Amino acid sequence: MFFRKWIAVLAVLGTVALLSVLVIKSQQRPLDARLASDQLAQINYSTRLAEQFSREITRTRITRDTSFAALDGTVALWESADARLAADETGLADGPDTGTTLNRYRSAAAQRRQELADFKAAQLTFITAFERLRLEAENTLASLLANEAGIATREQVITLLDELASYGLQANPNNGGRIYSLMARLNGSVPAFEQAAREVRAAKDALQPVADSLTSDTPVALLDQLGAQVRDAIAAQDARIEHYTLALAAFAGALLLVFSLIGLRLRGSFNELDSINSNLEKLVEQRTDELNRTLEELRMQQAHLIQSEKLSSLGQMVAGVAHEINTPLGYALSNVETVKESLAIVESAGGLSDDAQERMVEADVLLEDSMHGMNQIDELVKGLKNFSRMDRSATELFDLNEGLETALKICQNQLKGGIEVERDLSELPAIHCAPSQLNQVFLNLINNASQAIDGTGVIRIQTRHEQDQVTIRISDTGCGMDADTRAHIFEPFFTTKAVGEGTGLGLSIVFRIIEDHGGRIDVDSTLGAGTTFTIPLPVRQTRTASASAAALVDDAAEPPMSAALQASA
Amino acid sequence: MNAQPSLPDRPRLLFVDDESRILVSLKSIFRNDYDVRIANSGAEAIDILRGWPADVLVSDQRMPEMTGVDVLRSAAEIRPTTTRILLTGYSDLEAIIGSVNDGEIFRFVSKPWRRNELRDTVAAAVKATARALTANDEPDTPAVPEPVSSVSVADQPGVLILDADAAEREALRHVLSADRPVHVASSFLDALEQIRTHQIGMVITESSIGGEPVTTLINGLHSLRPGLVYIVLTGQPDAQHIIDLINFGRVYRVLRKPINVSVLRGTVNLAARRHQSLARRPERARELTEEVAPMPPERQNRGLFAKIREFLHA
Structure with missing residues (x-):
């Protein structure tokens, strides 16, 4: 991991470095460009001056200029141009090729300017010789006689003069030969002129190589070569830049490709991540649902546990209380009956005073009342036993009216005061159910109804039988409840009572019990007007309540049928 | 066993309960017509039974030391012809099932009892004892088990x-x-x-x-x-x-x-x-x-x- 990270960092650094190098290399340096154009301009200027120098030489020769003013001016310009050309700023001296060429040019140019002195001397000599020739020709022509020989000589002199003039200006191949033949023909007839002619020809012959050398195009050719070299260098640099540009383009293309690939991979990764995320969300949702369900189940189980614990401890308490009450009740009731019988015997024996007789009658009534009271106690204990169903089977055929009466009996104390109980009970078939559980339901609903009534009110209990269904309806004229409360009443631990007064388990247990019996519980409530609970129950149970009953009532679970018989050990 | 084929004029009743007021109350009901004896505990009742052939035994179930079912079981061994009744305020299932299987009781009566109903039950029990004595019932468990394969x-x-x-x-x-x-x-x-x-x-x-x-x-x-x-x-x-x-x-x-x-x-x-x-x-x-x-x-x-x-x- 560590190495991979470093490799990635190095790769990025390498890429950036290469990119920078390529960018820098592919840039046309403006300094170089200007330098090159300066170089070329200087070279052109020197070239022009070199050419002008040649033209000046030619013009000087033709015009027989002896002042050399124009020529000297050109030379001065040329010299300064050459100096600038060789200066450090031009940079021509630095280049390996251009340096050599520049040196060659400069020596050639310098040599040319040195030869200029020779040219000037030769030119002067030639012009002087030509002036003497012209004077000698005039003298000769004037001295010649107008005879035949004189005329022929004149013609020869004039022809020689022309030949020499053209020879002096621009010698052609025939000039030299003709001059020689003319000279031979004169053969000393006009020695002064011939001398002058020979001098002109000698001066001309001396001038010609010097002038030729001066007008040769060596410096120009060298300058051309220099220019070509500069242009070559620029072209070479351009080519190099073009290479780098191409490389840069290729590299950029490659990078783009790499980035595209990375982008593609990233996109793939993101897609994958997205799908993983959405899967994760689904998973989380699923888990949350499961957890919620488990929580709900746990709450239900807790509620059931609390309820069964309550029932179980109630059953145990009832068992103890029943025994403790029934024992004294047994002899008390029996004794009252015995005493009553004894009193009857005493009374029938007669001989009592009126007062005693009266007291006898009163005692009889009082004993009758005592018996009534004790019978009520007996009924109450039986009711408690019935209600707790501690030792009753979990499911049996049961008359729901009986269950309602038992619940009412147990609630009796709460129903005193302004609460009136209206019974509207139809004859019901005994249904197969868990009586202890249904008793619990009835007790809960009647209890709630009585608590909903503040002051005076009516609790109405109705039972109906229609075909396969019995319906129990318990309504009160109490405070009722709002929609929000109504929506939550069947949830475990929901309570509207003050903390500590109710567990909030009552109606959740009611709901579960009714559900276990294949029934339904509907609630209809108007705030301030009262509440009605309606419970339709099937007469024939589609699913037995015994399974849930086993969970609720200890020791009542039916062992599996296969285990009904246990093989002897 | 010294069993007599007929009852004496006053049938003998034995009541067992740890609450003496119950015994007093029961005695007051039956003393005119029966020869009544009372016992405050199971052990006392067994002692009495050994020397006195009660016709009917009425026992409470929940008593310290010896439960009603224990008393009835012992009584059945000592005096098989004595008719046994359980009179109890509350019994758990084990006791009830035990009273059938071990005590072979005649009736199970709940407290508080109704005087007349209890009188009728006791009278029926006395009659059952008399018949049993006359019939001279043999015990269900023979001294020597018969081989089943013989039939x-x-x-x-x-x-x-x-x-x-x-x-x-x-x-x-x-x-x-x-x-x-x-x-x-x-x-x-x-x-x-x-x-x-x-x-x-x-x-x-x-x-x-x-x-x-x-x-x-x-x-x-x-x-x-x-x-x-x-x-x-x-x-x-x-x-x-x-x-x-x-x-x-x-x-x-x-x-x-x-x-x-x-x-x-x-x-x-x-x-x-x-x-x-x-x-x-x-x-x-x-x-x-x-x-x-x-x-x-x-x-x-x-x-x-x-x-x-x-x-x-x-």
């Missing part, structure tokens, strides 16, 4: 298994069919049909069939088929239901599920012996039948009794 299986009285659950029915038939003919029924009408068409000596029944307690059926069958012996199997025992089976059904044994197979075999053998003993003396069987308390009219279930009678006489 062929087919000659044995048949067993009727009444159970709504098919798997359980088959399991029982499998266990019992080796020793005697076994017939099965899944409903009351089935059972009546089997009893009518086969020679049945004992009925092994589930305590409720289709939610209906078998008490009514057994109560009705007693008068119509004297000598039938009843064994009740129960998975979800209901105390009141078993008390009813004692008082109105006079069942021989109540077995709680899961049932041990050897216990079942032993119980069935005992029941068969009892049936044979009764079959030899039909008069005695009829007498015993008369001792069964009649079902109160409000508990007679929707004419099932009439149906039984009609069916068996058809």
Whole structure:
């Protein structure tokens, strides 16, 4: 991991470095460009001056200029141009090729300017010789006689003069030969002129190589070569830049490709991540649902546990209380009956005073009342036993009216005061159910109804039988409840009572019990007007309540049928 | 044992309760017509019994040291002819089942009792004792066990298994069919049909069939088929239901599920012996039948009794 990270960092650094190098290399340096154009301009200027120098030489020769003013001016310009050309700023001296060429040019140019002195001397000599020739020709022509020989000589002199003039200006191949033949023909007839002619020809012959050398195009050719070299260098640099540009383009293309690939991979990764995320969300949702369900189940189980614990401890308490009450009740009731019988015997024996007789009658009534009271106690204990169903089977055929009466009996104390109980009970078939559980339901609903009534009110209990269904309806004229409360009443631990007064388990247990019996519980409530609970129950149970009953009532679970018989050990 | 064939003028009653006020109260009811003795504990009662042949023993269940069922069991050993009654304010299931199987009680009476009802019950018990003394009943458990193989299986009285659950029915038939003919029924009408068409000596029944307690059926069958012996199997025992089976059904044994197979075999053998003993003396069987308390009219279930009678006489 560590190495991979470093490799990635190095790769990025390498890429950036290469990119920078390529960018820098592919840039046309403006300094170089200007330098090159300066170089070329200087070279052109020197070239022009070199050419002008040649033209000046030619013009000087033709015009027989002896002042050399124009020529000297050109030379001065040329010299300064050459100096600038060789200066450090031009940079021509630095280049390996251009340096050599520049040196060659400069020596050639310098040599040319040195030869200029020779040219000037030769030119002067030639012009002087030509002036003497012209004077000698005039003298000769004037001295010649107008005879035949004189005329022929004149013609020869004039022809020689022309030949020499053209020879002096621009010698052609025939000039030299003709001059020689003319000279031979004169053969000393006009020695002064011939001398002058020979001098002109000698001066001309001396001038010609010097002038030729001066007008040769060596410096120009060298300058051309220099220019070509500069242009070559620029072209070479351009080519190099073009290479780098191409490389840069290729590299950029490659990078783009790499980035595209990375982008593609990233996109793939993101897609994958997205799908993983959405899967994760689904998973989380699923888990949350499961957890919620488990929580709900746990709450239900807790509620059931609390309820069964309550029932179980109630059953145990009832068992103890029943025994403790029934024992004294047994002899008390029996004794009252015995005493009553004894009193009857005493009374029938007669001989009592009126007062005693009266007291006898009163005692009889009082004993009758005592018996009534004790019978009520007996009924109450039986009711408690019935209600707790501690030792009753979990499911049996049961008359729901009986269950309602038992619940009412147990609630009796709460129903005193302004609460009136209206019974509207139809004859019901005994249904197969868990009586202890249904008793619990009835007790809960009647209890709630009585608590909903503040002051005076009516609790109405109705039972109906229609075909396969019995319906129990318990309504009160109490405070009722709002929609929000109504929506939550069947949830475990929901309570509207003050903390500590109710567990909030009552109606959740009611709901579960009714559900276990294949029934339904509907609630209809108007705030301030009262509440009605309606419970339709099937007469024939589609699913037995015994399974849930086993969970609720200890020791009542039916062992599996296969285990009904246990093989002897 | 020194048993006399007839009762003395004043039948002897023995009451046992740890609450002496109960004893005082009971004595006040019966002292005029009976020779009453009282005991404050089980041990005291056993002491008295050893020297005094009580005709009827009435015991509380919840007492310190010795429970009512213990007292009744000991009493049955000392004085088998003494009729035993349990009078109790509250009993757990174990006690009730024990009072049937170990105490073989005549009646189960709840506190608070009704004076007249208790008088009637005691009178019936005294009568039962008198008859037992006259009949000179032999004990169900013989001193020397008879070899079962001496009698062929087919000659044995048949067993009727009444159970709504098919798997359980088959399991029982499998266990019992080796020793005697076994017939099965899944409903009351089935059972009546089997009893009518086969020679049945004992009925092994589930305590409720289709939610209906078998008490009514057994109560009705007693008068119509004297000598039938009843064994009740129960998975979800209901105390009141078993008390009813004692008082109105006079069942021989109540077995709680899961049932041990050897216990079942032993119980069935005992029941068969009892049936044979009764079959030899039909008069005695009829007498015993008369001792069964009649079902109160409000508990007679929707004419099932009439149906039984009609069916068996058809």
